[in-house]
Amino acid sequence: MKTTAQRTAIVTGAARGIGAATALRLATDGNAVAVLDLDEASCAQTVSAITSAGGRAIAVGVDVSSPAGVDAAVKQVAAELGAPTILVNNAGIIRDNLLFKMPLEDWDAVMNVHLRGAFLMTKAVQAHMTSARYGRIINLSSTSAQGNRGQVNYSAAKAGVQGFTKTLAIELGRFGVTANAVAPGFIATEMTRATAARMKISFEDFLISAAAQIPVGRVGQPGDIAATISFLASEEAGYVSGQIIYVAGGPKD
Ligand code: NAP
Numbered sequence: 001m002k003t004t005a006q007r008t009a010i011v012t013g014a015a016r017g018i019g020a021a022t023a024l025r026l027a028t029d030g031n032a033v034a035v036l037d038l039d040e041a042s043c044a045q046t047v048s049a050i051t052s053a054g055g056r057a058i059a060v061g062v063d064v065s066s067p068a069g070v071d072a073a074v075k076q077v078a079a080e081l082g083a084p085t086i087l088v089n090n091a092g093i094i095r096d097n098l099l100f101k102m103p104l105e106d107w108d109a110v111m112n113v114h115l116r117g118a119f120l121m122t123k124a125v126q127a128h129m130t131s132a133r134y135g136r137i138i139n140l141s142s143t144s145a146q147g148n149r150g151q152v153n154y155s156a157a158k159a160g161v162q163g164f165t166k167t168l169a170i171e172l173g174r175f176g177v178t179a180n181a182v183a184p185g186f187i188a189t190e191m192t193r194a195t196a197a198r199m200k201i202s203f204e205d206f207l208i209s210a211a212a213q214i215p216v217g218r219v220g221q222p223g224d225i226a227a228t229i230s231f232l233a234s235e236e237a238g239y240v241s242g243q244i245i246y247v248a249g250g251p252k253d
Contacts, residue, residue, distance in 0.1 A: 013036070165244070
């Protein structure tokens with residue numbers, strides 16, 4: 001039997017991949033879900049998967065690095081679904097390159113989506129959470145936070161997400177708000193497909209070589225991350241805060 005009261009959840013970057021799986025999972029858990037992504041039309045598939053299963057969801061097009069866009073999006077969610085008290089900062093991009101070849105634009109682009117985006121979204125949503133004296137913030141970090149060749153921008157951003165998360169936990173705990181980060185290892189999505197293309201190997205070969213390095217002997221799927229987020233977003237996770245949960249099929253190092 002479900003014990004979760006219906007709450008409103010926001011998932012950014014939820015048109016596909018980990019975000020889409022998370023939006024579906026949070027809806028299955030009994031929450032109304034705002035499906036946010038750069039392009040509203042691209043959210044249609046996630047929204048219809050939720051609504052056709054009897055859930056409540058809306059699509060909202062927003063660039064999470066835009067202050068005006070974020071404020072408008074959060075206002076729209078509150079008006080149409082109710083005050084958001086679950087936030088999953090999932091939107092992300094990669095712009096991989098070795099340091100000496102990395103254009104400043106690629107450094108800035110990655111910082112803007114992962115860090116500025118999470119900051120703006122969290123700042124806009126926390127007002128609803130603190131008023132409700134309840135909130136669950138889940139940020140997407142990565143095993144790359146521990147360093148990864150060719151990802152100086154991404155690893156810095158994902159390490160930054162961890163410090164951001166711990167500080168949110170300290171500041172917002174007294175308002176009934178928890179903040180945690182999930183740090184995935186290799187997950188089969190368009191993001192890792194793009195990495196295979198950049199490395200000029202087939203996605204299938206990339207999956208096989210990745211699985212060989214992972215203790216559980218397989219790559220991760222978006223549902224693996226969604227399941228962990230589902231727990232952290234639940235009422236019963238109220239004593240878990242400021243944690244970084246690695247979901248990577250085994251320890252990285
Ligand atoms: P994905 O398939 O590339 O999906 C990311 C989504 O975020 C896309 O729909 C993308 O939209 C959207 N997005 C990008 N920039 C945005 C912006 N400024 N505002 C709003 N939405 C934006 O990625 P994923 O693999 O599911 O990854 C999801 C999260 O997990 C990311 O934070 C990623 O860094 C993290 N992660 C992934 C892995 C992995 O192995 N896949 C591992 C560790 C961590 P467009 O399609 O329009 O660009």
